Amino acid sequence: EAGVVQSPRYKIIEKKQPVAFWCNPISGHNTLYWYRQNLGQGPELLIRYENEEAVDDSQLPKDRFSAERLKGVDSTLKIQPAELGDSAVYLCASSWVTSGSSYNEQFFGPGTRLTVL
Amino acid sequence: AQSVAQPEDQVNVAEGNPLTVKCTYSVSGNPYLFWYVQYPNRGLQFLLKYITGDNLVKGSYGFEAEFNKSQTSFHLKKPSALVSDSALYFCAVRDALILTGGGNKLTFGTGTQLKVEL
Numbered sequence: 258e259a260g261v262v263q264s265p266r267y268k269i270i271e272k273k274q275p276v277a278f279w280c281n282p283i284s285g286h287n288t289l290y291w292y293r294q295n296l297g298q299g300p301e302l303l304i305r306y307e308n309e310e311a312v313d314d315s316q317l318p319k320d321r322f323s324a325e326r327l328k329g330v331d332s333t334l335k336i337q338p339a340e341l342g343d344s345a346v347y348l349c350a351s352s353w354v355t356s357g358s359s360y361n362e363q364f365f366g367p368g369t370r371l372t373v374l
Numbered sequence: 375a376q377s378v379a380q381p382e383d384q385v386n387v388a389e390g391n392p393l394t395v396k397c398t399y400s401v402s403g404n405p406y407l408f409w410y411v412q413y414p415n416r417g418l419q420f421l422l423k424y425i426t427g428d429n430l431v432k433g434s435y436g437f438e439a440e441f442n443k444s445q446t447s448f449h450l451k452k453p454s455a456l457v458s459d460s461a462l463y464f465c466a467v468r469d470a471l472i473l474t475g476g477g478n479k480l481t482f483g484t485g486t487q488l489k490v491e492l
Contacts (some may be wrong), residue, residue, distance in 0.1 A: 261417070263417075297484070297485075298484055298485070299378075299464050299466075299482030299483050299484050299485055300418070300464075300482050301482070302479055302480070305479070313479060348417055348418070350417075350418075360406045360423075360425065360468055362408060362420040362423055363420070363480065364420065365410075365417035365418040365419070366417050367415070367416050367417045368416075368417050370415075
């Protein structure tokens with residue numbers, strides 16, 4: 258079974274430039290998550306999708322960050338314009354979640370390491 | 375609000391010795407608890423979870439964790455450490471009562487670096 262795929266793996270940009278990250282979740286998983294992991298910290302949720310719907314984007318800095326999950330499969334996370342403080346690893350995860358069921362574990366991709374100069 | 379504490383930034387252990395990585399949590403209801411491991415330049419890999427039932431949970435690669443409700447802890451253990459176990463370990467929690475919307479969120483600790491030496 259293929260895991261969560263993310264690209265690119267590394268990205269270096271100058272501040273004020275735009276950047277986009279792509280994620281392909283595990284086949285059949287209806288829920289997709291974007292996390293940001295700062296150096297020395299645990300992942301922090303940015304946005305969660307159930308199918309095409311963003312059901313939790315409370316931690317997404319909406320002035321510069323945007324995300325979409327067209328057709329409920331692949332997802333793209335965009336930053337425009339990037340700031341120095343956006344340097345981090347951006348992780349995508351997916352899981353199968355149904356209402357009222359036990360919580361299923363999330364499967365993570367390898368992440369995109371963003372460096373903003 | 376839910377939270378996780380991993381009090382040790384780093385744990386050092388000799389190969390063959392038992393290891394423990396500590397985790398305490400705080401939720402308003404009952405917890406769902408998870409352990410993940412992260413190797414360099416890789417994403418997090420699921421190790422084990424506690425949802426309900428037996429307080430001792432067995433997971434991948436010989437790891438196990440013990441849920442202790444009175445101490446609000448979920449420590450990760452392994453009877454005999456291997457050098458290949460050296461990695462960054464994350465504990466995570468979710469409140470079992472909140473199933474939808476913003477409540478269905480996993481909160482991670484800051485991680486514990488495990489170093490197993492020969």
